[in-house]
Amino acid sequence: MKLDPAFIWTAFVQLLSAVPTTLAITGVSVLCGFVIGTATALFRLYRIPVLAQLSAGYVTVIRGTPMLTHLLLIYFGLPVVVDGLSAELGLGWNSAKIPMIAFAYLSFSITAGAYLSEVVRSGLQAVDRGQIEAAWSIGMTTPQALRRIVFPQALAASLPNLSGSVIGLLHGSTLAFTVSVVDLNAKAQIVASTNWKFFEAYLAAALIFWGLTILIERITALIERKIHVYRKGGVA
Amino acid sequence: MIQLTGIRKTFGKQEVLKGIDLQVAKGEVVAILGPSGSGKTTLLRCINYLEKPGVGEIRIGDFVFDARRPGKKEIHALRQRSAMVFQQYNLFAHKTALENVIEGLTVVKKICKEEAQRRGTELLEKVGLGSKLNAYPSQLSGGQQQRVGIARALAMEPEVLLLDEPTSALDPELVGEVLAVIRKIAREGITMIIVTHEMGFAQDVASHVVFMDGGVVVEEGAPSELFTRPKEERTKQFLKRITPELSYSI
DSSP states (O other): OOOOHHHHHHHHHHHGGGHHHHHHHHHHHHHHHHHHHHHHHHHHHTTOTTHHHHHHHHHHHHHTSOHHHHHHHHHHHHHHHHHHHHHHHTOOOOGGGSOHHHHHHHHHHHHHHHHHHHHHHHHHHTSOHHHHHHHHHTTOOHHHHIIIIIHHHHHHHHHHHHHHHHHHHHHHGGGGGGGTOOOHHHHHHHHHHHHTOHHHHHHHHHHHHHHHHHHHHHHHHHHHHHHHTTOOOSOO | OEEEEEEEEEETTEEEEEEEEEEEOTTOEEEEEOOTTSSHHHHHHHHTTSSOOSEEEEEETTEEEEOSSOOHHHHHHHHTTEEEEOTTOOOOTTSOHHHHHHHHHHHTSOOOHHHHHHHHHHHHHHTTOTTOTTOOGGGSOHHHHHHHHHHHHHHTOOSEEEEESTTTTSOHHHHHHHHHHHHHHHHTTOOEEEEOSOHHHHHHHOSEEEEEETTEEEEEEOHHHHHHSOOSHHHHHHHHHHOTTOOOOO
């Protein structure tokens, strides 16, 4: 086998068309996962009966099983549920009409929610209780205190973990190719097999993933620098 | 006027407040003294519902609060009538001195930002921090942080200002500046309840002194009375240990 350096660039250019799909899967799963994660973390921290136990169960089950398994379970399970409901209630739905990417959105959001739940929980626990007491003492309601005082500080505290999770989900989004979503990785496979140049195509894909990861790292660093203005501490 | 009636509080099986009655007239400065574990901080925190009293009634002005199963609205209403100065300052870490002071004005009192900033600046100047408006808490000394804490509490124009050992966490050399500020606002006629270990300060500033021990009020009275002629044996012991230079023997 001979390396064709020129084809790396050719593949690189062709792969760019799949970047929006990869970013969409990552973005949707991070955003939905963050909402799920925040809700479940709050249920657990405030020990809300039933919901707290359900949240803890959700986190351990989802973190205890691989991301690929979630995708396959959703892919094969959801149509059964949708068609069954449709037949039962006469809704006229058809599971075949669900776009493939929707399976990826749903399943990765569930995956992300479990991991981000722990990230958010550690962030919230890092905020001193005195902060919310001070907010209460000047007459704020609990939602106001959480939104204006606790969450911004929790977010700052969880930033390194959060950035790690986002990178993990970006890379995990490659699993979407198993349900025929043409993400970066799937596109690389297509480009590779039509030209019979696998190494070059996957190398190009690797470069793009690395580039996207650097972007996430840069954004994190930028926010961290802003936070550093008020935050002192740590060992450095 | 503030009136506490039959305030009880238990942590698990331990009863920390065993039915406290306390009256504070408008403009009065009440100092609560007592050994650690006597329940004085818990009592203060009950007034702001940072601790949940199990039983009792809290009356601030014309607002009556029944501690038995209060709703969210009642708790919120109670908290808006007082403001707390904390031992550990508890300034909002991600906000500057000025932002700390105006947070309650804009969010709770819904005052427009310009007006809030004007008032906030005024208050920070009053506590001697006119030059530190844009400093973050991490850039301020303990004494400066506590003075911001006092300004933040004053901004809410509470009917009663609660101070929980406001100088206990400070370096000795910084205690003076904070006490000076408290003394200044006391003279302006703001109703205050202050838990303190600064006996000299209590004697000097308070118009009424309450001595607590074991979850009950052991003795209360004017500072001139309580400090020089305490009636209860427990008070005598405490004062003797805290201020050994005061001797009651002839």
